Amino acid sequence: MLLPLPPFFPHRRNTDGSFDSICLKCLLTIAHERNEGDLAKYERYHVCNPSVISQRVFDTAHENGRNSA
Numbered sequence: 001m002l003l004p005l006p007p008f009f010p011h012r013r014n015t016d017g018s019f020d021s022i023c024l025k026c027l028l029t030i031a032h033e034r035n036e037g038d039l040a041k042y043e044r045y046h047v048c049n050p051s052v053i054s055q056r057v058f059d060t061a062h063e064n065g066r067n068s069a
């Protein structure tokens, strides 16, 4: 059974003091705000559209896990 990745959005602080929110599933910077608290509303409504590259990394990780079992 394949479990979907839970959405996870680490925040990155920029040199100008603003914050980026990054989706670890599709590897996109989904929001850029001066206040870190303002990132949550973008994360709530983010629609994930994983790129071919990130999907391949995810699939490869799953295949490797399966083969080693």
Ligand SMILES: [Zn+2]
Pocket (backbone or CB within 6 Å): 023, 024, 025, 026, 027, 028, 046, 047, 048, 049, 050
């Ligand atoms: Zn995403």
